Amino acid sequence: MAFELFEREGFDATTVDAIAKSAGIGRRTFFRYFESKNDVVWGSFTEQLDHMRERFAQRPADEPLMESVRAVVVEFNRVDPAEVPKHRRRMELILRVPALQAHSTLRYGDWRAVVAEYAAHRLGEQPSALRPQAIAYAALGVSLAAYEHWLAESGLQLCDVLDEALSELARGFVLG
Amino acid sequence: MAFELFEREGFDATTVDAIAKSAGIGRRTFFRYFESKNDVVWGSFTEQLDHMRERFAQRPADEPLMESVRAVVVEFNRVDPAEVPKHRRRMELILRVPALQAHSTLRYGDWRAVVAEYAAHRLGEQPSALRPQAIAYAALGVSLAAYEHWLAESGLQLCDVLDEALSELARGFVLG
DNA sequence: GAGCATAATGGCACCGGGTGCCAAATGGAA
DNA sequence: TTCCATTTGGCACCCGGTGCCATTATGCTC
The missing domain is CATH 1.10.10 (Arc Repressor Mutant, subunit A)
Known part of the structure; x- marks a missing residue:
């Protein structure tokens, strides 16, 4: 392999x-x-994004937008405990090898598009509008921060870290 | 040239x-x-970041963190009106050419480090901690969303768009 | 200005990722 | 078996990037 x-x-x-x-x-x-x-490392990411789209579609319409984003992103990143070591090694490559770090930006674009699409739907705006895009970019950003933190610190649960980071985002990082 | x-x-x-x-x-x-x-397009970005560091150092200590971030990022991206067309063309390359999009991720790392450093200082945490990193990533993200919006829509003032995007971030994108 | 050390230059060969082209292999269906 | 379509992979090529080294400025001392 x-x-x-x-x-x-x-x-x-x-x-x-x-x-x-x-x-x-x-x-x-x-x-x-x-x-x-580079694409060897990413595998079938595009298809996985369809799952994320589905998860978004299932969120109740009265749930606060950023709450939905948090929930979906956290669940989207939940992996079978047996697969965690493999997932970790994969993400270490993606987040630490410069060539992959750079290349991955292009994949993140697809991820953001899914989030932006949902945010736009909820806000009644175009996916290309500022707010949906800002939300997508911000959600991606804090997720990457969470991933890096998870990789750096051993013994953490990825989903917990993601949840915390996305909660902070929804809170506007207050109490700073 | x-x-x-x-x-x-x-x-x-x-x-x-x-x-x-x-x-x-x-x-x-x-x-x-x-x-x-790729680096031809980026020029002397690293040195510019020193200016951003200085701007952060000058913010009052009692200003809300995300307020400081907003103010500094907006000012950091203010360019001489005469230079706007050139800046626009440069950013079009960076944000739309896939090879540059990918490569730029590495430069953004330096940018984020400056923001994370300040956020960590204000929060009394390590720059590598989750919150400073999340803030840096999120600030970068919404700034990129703002840049894209500015490029797509003619007749906008970059600083206005950045200000709006970063305000939304500080607000946690409420009213969604 | 001559002589000298040092740094800047750029030619050359090489590596590795990525692509266009085309011939050979593969594998069904009839 | 024959025929056709698809898959394969060899080959030559392009381009970005690097190590090596001879050549050419550059600037300093005498």
Whole structure:
């Protein structure tokens, strides 16, 4: 698996040739399955976002908007306890390897679009309007802060940290 | 100038060879002045951040934290009216060209560090703690949303949009 | 101004990610 | 088996980025 190579050699030091060879396919074929080396790490994120959309659709209409965002984002990031170590290693790559950090921005765009779409729906505005976009960007931001905190501090529950960060956001970071 | 090439040919289609040639220097020399082709667009951002640090240092200690953040970020992004068109074109590149969008994430890290440092100072926490990081990430996020909105809508004042977005943030996006 | 040390320059070869092209392999359906 | 469509992967190529090294300014001392 490619992840073992990343683990052993580091992401940058692992060439596409090596990944392809270890998967028993040609280099050219690799690039038919993955747009880029970076995308190996991200996998089927786009499809996962459909789940997030569904979760949003199920929130009660009278729930405060930022409450819905918090709930959905927290649940969206809940992973099977057995998968936590794997998830952690994956997120370590995404959040700490500069090349992936940079590339991931493009994926986050899709994530934000889902949040912005829902926020726009709730606010009666266009998804491209300032507030939905600001909400999406802010929710993404605090989520990333939560992820980093979770990675840095051992023994934390990801969902707890996300919940706390998104609660702070909904509170406007008062008492500062 | 490199920017004219980006304008005419597009960022991706402009090769480093072409930039170097148009600047009358060797390709190898180019890479001594810029870490990457992406960095041409960013210029001396790191030094500008020192100004932001100074602005933070000058805020009164009894001002609500998010108020200080709003004020500093807005002022930090105020540009000489004569420079607005240039600033606009530069930000169009940064926010719309995928390669730059991705790369810029790394620069934003420095920006966030300045905000987190101040927030940590005000909260009596470590800059790496959850709240300062969340605040920095959120402030960056809504600022990017503001920038995008400013770019998309003509006739807006960047500072006004930033002010609005950061005010919403400080309010926790209530009335949603 | 001559001589010298130091830094700046840029040519060259190389690496690695990514792509277009095309021929060979694969795998059904008839 | 034959035929067609799809998948595969080799090959050459482009481009960004780097290490190495010879050459060329630059600036200082005498």
